[in-house]
Amino acid sequence: MATDLAKIASERGIKYFLISYTDLFGSQRAKLVPAAAIAGMQKNGAGFAGFATWLDLSPADPDMFAKPDPESLVQLPWKPEVGWLASDIWMDGKPVAQAPRVVLKRVVDEAAKLGLAMKCGVECEFFLINQDGTAIADPADTAAKPCYDQAALLRRYDVITEICDAMLSLGWEAYQNDHEDANGQFEMNWSYDHAMITADRHVFFKFMVKSIAEKHGLRATFMPKPFLGLTGSGCHSHVSVWKGEQNAFEDDNGELGVSQLGYHFIGGIIEHADALCALLNPTVNSYKRINAPRTLSGATWAPNTVTYTGNNRTHMVRIPEPGRFELRLADGATNPYLLQAGILAAGLDGIAKQTNPGPRLDINMYTEGHLVHDAKRLPLNLLDALRAFESSSTLNTALGEGFVSAYAKLKHAEWNEYAAHLTQWERQNTLDC
Numbered sequence: 001m002a003t004d005l006a007k008i009a010s011e012r013g014i015k016y017f018l019i020s021y022t023d024l025f026g027s028q029r030a031k032l033v034p035a036a037a038i039a040g041m042q043k044n045g046a047g048f049a050g051f052a053t054w055l056d057l058s059p060a061d062p063d064m065f066a067k068p069d070p071e072s073l074v075q076l077p078w079k080p081e082v083g084w085l086a087s088d089i090w091m092d093g094k095p096v097a098q099a100p101r102v103v104l105k106r107v108v109d110e111a112a113k114l115g116l117a118m119k120c121g122v123e124c125e126f127f128l129i130n131q132d133g134t135a136i137a138d139p140a141d142t143a144a145k146p147c148y149d150q151a152a153l154l155r156r157y158d159v160i161t162e163i164c165d166a167m168l169s170l171g172w173e174a175y176q177n178d179h180e181d182a183n184g185q186f187e188m189n190w191s192y193d194h195a196m197i198t199a200d201r202h203v204f205f206k207f208m209v210k211s212i213a214e215k216h217g218l219r220a221t222f223m224p225k226p227f228l229g230l231t232g233s234g235c236h237s238h239v240s241v242w243k244g245e246q247n248a249f250e251d252d253n254g255e256l257g258v259s260q261l262g263y264h265f266i267g268g269i270i271e272h273a274d275a276l277c278a279l280l281n282p283t284v285n286s287y288k289r290i291n292a293p294r295t296l297s298g299a300t301w302a303p304n305t306v307t308y309t310g311n312n313r314t315h316m317v318r319i320p321e322p323g324r325f326e327l328r329l330a331d332g333a334t335n336p337y338l339l340q341a342g343i344l345a346a347g348l349d350g351i352a353k354q355t356n357p358g359p360r361l362d363i364n365m366y367t368e369g370h371l372v373h374d375a376k377r378l379p380l381n382l383l384d385a386l387r388a389f390e391s392s393s394t395l396n397t398a399l400g401e402g403f404v405s406a407y408a409k410l411k412h413a414e415w416n417e418y419a420a421h422l423t424q425w426e427r428q429n430t431l432d433c
């Protein structure tokens, strides 16, 4: 029998449920539902006016319903009387094609038909900043090479350990926390899992980090490049594909311990990298992280070309050890569901077409990249990424045309709004033309 949320509420002392969904821009929307009403909501979903959030729906559309997935339940560690639930969006008795969690389910189901399941771990970097967002919160955090700065990490002990304790209590197998490569930047790691579990946790992690930071008088941001000159916030993704209990990327006889299937998957990522940027680097600001000039610390840690390598962090794809690869492309703004859906869709296409990823490049791309003349470059801005995304028949088929057109429409509107700004730079450089 399915999990009975009303029963769980009385057993665990949950007074309210947040029935939550993530829209196309990654914003989390919710209704706060008293436990007394959860049985009906579990069956029928919580009603929303779809047009009011970023889903490309119309005010004339009927009510949409967020149907909670009981398996996703998380009792808020900082407010245990509230239970958070990830939901799928339904309208007119059907799942809404452009709802991000529905999109990921669609691709996960496609993989399952082939007997495959993707597992993924994400490294969500974030900054702790002041309330008005103008500067990092710790004025003493000024080292030129701040990565792993012990003192700066310990000055944030209270907030970092509250988040880490929460992850431990939730059974996420949290295993390390550090100060990252930019002043004010941190990363916290928990164990990898199936794509949908990781996506739900990734969504919740962002909510939790922001909420707990706020409790401590701080503000957390996952903005890809909040401060020019400092390393941006990535969302490096560690990917493997499994057949049952067997890691299908692992092969003792394969190059670097990766199977032919693994290389085909990487081939799909390489082939569709420019289109994937629309999902993995979804904001105007994202393109100030990838393609960035060298930062204060000496490296951007972000790719600018579509290349892969062994255990070397200067490429888009790194194979750090047998059986998995790290995709270093995504940033903190990526929608957790679309991140997983995009990677899996591109990889499955690589498997289907047996795409050859080309030769591995064992060079330092930051210093020797200019010597490589035939490597594809990443899009330089959101508009180029959107155009590649829209024209990708592979992603249209795998993610659904309803999703691709809705997403591209809203993102084009965002780009157009940005492009309509007259900047100080333009005036300075064009007044005397």
Ligand SMILES: [Mg+2]
Residues within 6 Å of the ligand: 123, 125, 180, 187
């Ligand atoms: Mg990192």
